[in-house]
Each structure stands twice: as C-alpha cells, then as structure tokens.
Amino acid sequence: MKIIKVKNVEESAQKALEIYQNVLNNGARVLGLATGSTPIPLYQKFADSSLDFSNLISINLDEYLGLDGQDKQSYRYFMTENLFQYKPFKYSYVPDGKSGNYEVATKNYDQIIDDNPIDLQLLGIGRNGHIGFNEPGTSFKSTTHIVDLTQSTIDANARFFEKKSDVPTKAISMGIASVMSAKKILLIATGESKAEAIAAMVNGPVTESVPASILQQHSDVTIIIDEAAASKL
Numbered sequence: 001m002k003i004i005k006v007k008n009v010e011e012s013a014q015k016a017l018e019i020y021q022n023v024l025n026n027g028a029r030v031l032g033l034a035t036g037s038t039p040i041p042l043y044q045k046f047a048d049s050s051l052d053f054s055n056l057i058s059i060n061l062d063e064y065l066g067l068d069g070q071d072k073q074s075y076r077y078f079m080t081e082n083l084f085q086y087k088p089f090k091y092s093y094v095p096d097g098k099s100g101n102y103e104v105a106t107k108n109y110d111q112i113i114d115d116n117p118i119d120l121q122l123l124g125i126g127r128n129g130h131i132g133f134n135e136p137g138t139s140f141k142s143t144t145h146i147v148d149l150t151q152s153t154i155d156a157n158a159r160f161f162e163k164k165s166d167v168p169t170k171a172i173s174m175g176i177a178s179v180m181s182a183k184k185i186l187l188i189a190t191g192e193s194k195a196e197a198i199a200a201m202v203n204g205p206v207t208e209s210v211p212a213s214i215l216q217q218h219s220d221v222t223i224i225i226d227e228a229a230a231s232k233l
C-alpha cells in the first residue's frame with residue numbers, strides 16, 4: 001500500500017486529482033466511482049478542471065435498495081448532482097436499486113464489470129471498515145450482491161435523511177472480489193472518525209471482519225489520508 005499523508009481535506013482532493021490526471025494521461029477508460037461525503041471535494045475539483053470524461057465509462061460501487069435514480073437520496077441522484085451534471089461520461093453505470101429481480105440485477109452488474117475492467121477504483125471507508133456497502137463479515141470472494149446494512153452504517157448515513165426511519169436498510173453493492181479486480185485502487189479517508197478503520201486496514205490482520213483489510217493484498221493501492229484519519233497509525 002502506498003500511503004500519502006496530507007494536512008487536510010483540501011490537500012487530499014488535490015492529491016487525488018493529480019492521480020486522476022496521471023491515469024487518464026496514461027489511457028484509463030473505466031473509472032470506478034464512490035459516493036459518501038469523502039469524494040465530494042474531489043468531484044468539485046473534477047468539475048472545475050479541464051478533464052474530459054465524455055469518452056470514458058464510470059461504474060459506481062453501490063445503491064440503496066428501493067430508491068430509483070430520481071429519488072434525492074439515491075446514489076444515482078448524488079452522482080448526477082455532484083459530478084455527472086458537470087462532467088458527463090459516455091456511459092455511467094450505477095446498480096439498479098429498483099429492480100424487480102435482484103438476481104438479474106446483480107448478475108447484470110457483474111457482467112458490466114467483466115465487460116469494462118476498472119482502471120481505477122475510488123473508495124471511501126466506513127467507520128467499521130466497510131468498502132462499498134460491503135459490511136464486516138462479507139466474503140472476500142463476493143461479487144455484486146444484496147446487503148443488509150449494519151446499524152452503524154444506517155446511523156452514519158442518517159445525516160442525509162430527514163428521519164432515521166427513512167434510511168434504507170438494504171443496498172445493492174459491488175462485491176469485494178469485484179473491487180479487488182480493479183487495476184488500481186485509490187482510497188481516501190479524512191477525519192478522526194475514520195482513524196480506527198484506517199489503522200485496522202493498514203496494520204491489522206487481513207480479515208473479513210474488516211473488509212478494507214483485503215486491500216493489503218492488492219498490488220496497486222494508494223491511500224490518501226489526512227492527519228486526523230492517520231492519527232491511530
């Protein structure tokens with residue numbers, strides 16, 4: 001793992017932007033994207049940059065179950081608001097949270113990933129070490145699947161909803177094997193609330209109890225962390 005320590009959120013986004021400029025100059029055509037608060041400063045930098053995504057494909061990690069792309073809490077909506085409206089891709093895939101048949105929806109998403117190998121997968125990290133919506137205990141062999149969200153994730157995400165009871169309890173997520181299939185991975189973590197998860201991911205054993213710990217076994221992972229997220233390393 002290559003660890004880049006930065007002072008603050010602004011610097012984390014700047015460093016990440018430089019990594020994207022580099023991989024795009026080197027011919028990347030498929031970007032794996034993430035939601036959550038962490039990537040927003042980077043998406044703002046994308047929007048303000050001269051980068052052109054119109055010939056690229058994006059593949060998002062996850063989506064809440066039961067929300068369609070028009071729903072303001074959906075991750076499709078989040079992506080449109082924060083990035084796609086400013087920097088459209090040739091095609092942007094987000095898992096279908098409203099499919100009537102989740103077996104088909106998960107298989108289709110795996111096929112999309114197989115057909116479009118991800119050049120650079122962007123990740124945040126949950127306080128419990130989750131990546132995508134792959135909660136502790138998820139098999140390292142998992143591909144796209146339906147997830148029961150843990151209470152800790154529901155609580156953490158409640159800030160985006162009017163009432164806690166509005167937070168979906170299930171999601172459709174790319175699996176850990178799908179994430180690991182990306183050629184390069186960039187994980188960004190900022191803030192004290194991520195410090196424990198970062199320490200477990202970097203220094204702890206590789207265990208399904210800490211999904212992000214599997215990244216120790218990927219050959220090309222870069223972690224950008226600010227001082228607060230690095231405080232327990």
Ligand SMILES: O=P(O)(O)OC[C@H]1O[C@](O)(CO)[C@@H](O)[C@@H]1O
Pocket residue numbers: 034035036037038039062123124125126127131132133153157
């Ligand atoms: O960046 P945030 O908002 O702290 O979220 C961390 C993680 O939680 C999720 O939003 C899912 O709960 C992930 O997509 C993200 O990586």
